Amino acid sequence: xxxxxxxxxxxxxxxxxxxxxxxxxxxxxxxxxxxxxxxxxxxxxxxxxxxxxxxxxxxxxxxxxxxxxxxxxxxxxxxxxxxxxxxxxxxxxxxxxxxxxxxxxxxxxxxxxxxxxxxxxx
Numbered sequence: 037x038x039x040x041x042x043x044x045x046x047x048x049x050x051x052x053x054x055x056x057x058x059x060x061x062x063x064x065x066x067x068x069x070x071x072x073x074x075x076x077x078x079x080x081x082x083x084x085x086x087x088x089x090x091x092x093x094x095x096x097x098x099x100x101x102x103x104x105x106x107x108x109x110x111x112x113x114x115x116x117x118x119x120x121x122x123x124x125x126x127x128x129x130x131x132x133x134x135x136x137x138x139x140x141x142x143x144x145x146x147x148x149x150x151x152x153x154x155x156x157x158x
Contacts, residue, residue, distance in 0.1 A: 039109040040098035042150045046112065047094035049143060054087030068136035109155030116148030 057064040061080045065072045094112070101108045123141045126132040 037150065037154060039105050039151070039154050042109065042147065042154060043094050043098045043105075043112070046147050046151075047091045049147070050087045050091030050094055053140075054084045054089075054091055057081070057084035057087065064136065067134050068132045069134040070132070106155040106157075109151045113148050113151035113155060116144050116151060119144045120148060 053064075058081055061077050061084065062072050064084075065076060065080050070076060097108050098105060120141060123132070123137050123144065127137050127141065
């Protein structure tokens with residue numbers, strides 16, 4: 037497995053989550069045991085578009101990074117670590133539960149570890 041492939045996997049996951057959250061906002065939020073309000077739906081759609089943007093960026097990085105791809109991989113390892121920490125906090129404090137945060141924390145941990153290990157290869 038190489039860093040380019042990890043970026044592509046991250047991109048697909050971000051795009052799928054973003055598109056799902058954009059078009060099925062209520063379903064996505066309810067899967068995390070959130071009480072869905074109009075305000076939360078608006079915020080959820082904003083976050084969904086942000087995930088789509090990150091998916092597009094993740095897909096393009098391998099094509100434009102050139103020899104700096106490992107540096108980008110380390111940056112994305114850090115980003116995944118931060119997502120892992122905030123989702124973990126939300127799970128521990130009971131702010132999020134259900135399948136959504138648990139599936140995402142596992143996927144984020146795996147992708148983050150892969151970015152870190154593969155970006156540190158010579």
